[in-house]
Amino acid sequence: MINQDPRLARLSLNQKTVNRCSVAEAVQGCTEVGIPAIGLWREPVHEIGVAKTAKLVDDAGLRVSSLCRGGFFTGVEGAERRGAMADNRRALDEAAELGAPCLVLVVGGLPAGSRDLPGARQRVVDALAELAPYAGERGVRLALEPLHPMYCADRAVLSTLGQALEIAEAFPVEQVGVVVDAFHVWWDPELFTQIGRAADRIASFQVCDWLTPLPADVLLGRGMMGDGHIDFRPLRAAVERAGYRGDIEVEIFNADVWAEEPHTVLHTMAERYLGCVCD
């Protein structure tokens, strides 16, 4: 049953929310439920290839809101870092072919055994300097995602929106933007100030809820909107006041959500989006 509420016009399914679905199944689900956009992940895209994915999405009349993900370039100079940079260029090529406006970047944590946080953060700047022109040539924006500080050591040394903007602002606005992901930034006392500052740097806006207690695997602590502690409406309003008019992605990493029937998840997601995020 298609949900025909016109407020769904900006809703996007981040593919991770229906983690066990193929691209074809996720695309079909969006069509059946009335979700007009999709945020793709590289792994399921690679399973069928970029060209076939682009055709599936296009035939279904969906927009691609983002490609997830690049990054993981905080390693020290060497083969591993060179490999990561090459992979990021491939990800930008794929994003361009898929018509994704941005490539979401999870920058990476501290290299194994390292405690040099300033060094790791500097290497994020260095990596962007190398990738930004390449992104610009392909018409794809690098979208720096600040991750919750609990991931600083092992996933992303980029921990706040302010820090992401500080880095992004050194590059042309069409080449480097930022992601506002409610789960990662909702706690930040500077959040509304930094969203105002972000303005047209906002490349992606993602929502999912903060649950307590956190599950044993903190990567899976993201909940359906309404199941946790985040007040989404003021956040959405602030992002809109800042000028963002793009898609709003629902990206949920959660074992229970992944175990549910995907079609049910998509319906719930649309309803919760209307009830908790929209006015």
Add this chain to the structure above:
Amino acid sequence: MINQDPRLARLSLNQKTVNRCSVAEAVQGCTEVGIPAIGLWREPVHEIGVAKTAKLVDDAGLRVSSLCRGGFFTGVEGAERRGAMADNRRALDEAAELGAPCLVLVVGGLPAGSRDLPGARQRVVDALAELAPYAGERGVRLALEPLHPMYCADRAVLSTLGQALEIAEAFPVEQVGVVVDAFHVWWDPELFTQIGRAADRIASFQVCDWLTPLPADVLLGRGMMGDGHIDFRPLRAAVERAGYRGDIEVEIFNADVWAEEPHTVLHTMAERYLGCVCD
């Protein structure tokens, strides 16, 4: 065996690090290992009473570096909040009687069912306005502890040192200070700037390490210095440049550390302090 390294002169055992010890055992352990100060917790203090605790500490020639803890005053107006405020006044009385220079405050999270983060944060300011003069009269400083943002929903809506200072600065410096706890703030891109700003607002400096992966109970993810990802020396140096000359408390919540023989823990703690925190 007493460790006679003169650099231990500022080391303090936060009692939580030897969680299963009574006050008497913790005090004795400090004496045996050569740790000159102790950060007390109210629960074990209440087991033997404040007067007896004060005498034990005094007879052993130890300093009290802090009393843990007050706070949990983010509830909405009503009996529960009134009870919390009364309990904070009792905690201040106890701190004064124990000769503790400060009462550490964990402010509390969102009230059950509430998503009003700005409201909860405002109630922290309101509670301080009520408690600060009372603290001043007793010569005890309220020490606002920003907790890691992963505790924002359920433990402390105070998430960064900058935010703690913003609140503290509205009060006389001898009445309201801040805690710099490495575990909670190490990830913050603004950390060194805010430590500089903090100057004589720093009421307590605590160290323990950030471990990965986080354990299932994220309250217990605090490790012995050297076992995790934090670079303590630059942090200690910054706190000293800011003017702090008080005790450095080791506060570890960790099931494995708690299971160890307490005397071993104290020796390890002194060694790691010398090896990872001191120059």
